[in-house]
Amino acid sequence: MMHPVAEYAISALLLIGGAFTLVGAIGLARLPDFFSRLHGPTKATTLGVGAIMLSSVIYFSASGEGIGVSEILVTVFLFITAPVSANILAKAAMHIDVPPAEGTRGKPWEQ
């Protein structure tokens, strides 16, 4: 039997995580160009996945199966790899001259 406080915390974190992941997906659909769409899935989801992982850590700690070190590691790996994939996607887009949305200030550089 889990402590009620732990159950509330897990539920709240799952809801927060789900909400942010949903917002990230909406951003992917709604934002005007490739470069701003990159922000949706790589960012709002950072917090989304973070919250879901945290709830998993609390669940396994509270149910007495040892603290969830592997969940923390998954989060750490995600936080290390998400910027790299965003960077590579943006670089590839720049390389094949994906046009930025109208009204974007500045432009990708040539080098």
Next chain:
Amino acid sequence: MLDRLTFPQPWLSLSLFLIWQFLSEGVSGGSVVLGLVLAWAIPQMTQGFWPERPSLLKWWRMPGYLVHVLRDIVVASFDVAALILSARQPRSAFVVYPLELTDPLAITVLAGTISLTPGTVTVDVSDDHKSLLIHALDAETDEEVIHSIRNRYERRLLEMFE
């Protein structure tokens, strides 16, 4: 053959070994052997990607930096979520950020931080390692973006690395 049985980056090997023990279901003979193999093989394979010895001088400041970044991720996530759900068009911009950092590892950490905090993505590093190209999702002025990155992250990294 035997001269390759070295650990060129002891700290990297040690962290890989420990991470592998945490990822396995309990420490056992098998996980120790596989951990040792990985701790040896991965640094050997990635050696060419490390420019020189990493130069994190004041590593004890790292946890404080991470807490600072995590807090910013949470705060900025709410801003980006509000922007996505609001009806107005985002004011996107490409911003050229002049770097003060010179250490390659420090620049990598800064670029990663910029990409992780919602609202900005690092697009490219200039060939001379003097500036970063950043795409900001919603920025009123370029100065605002440069100013906030300079004060929030680059200052701290400068203290840590140089």
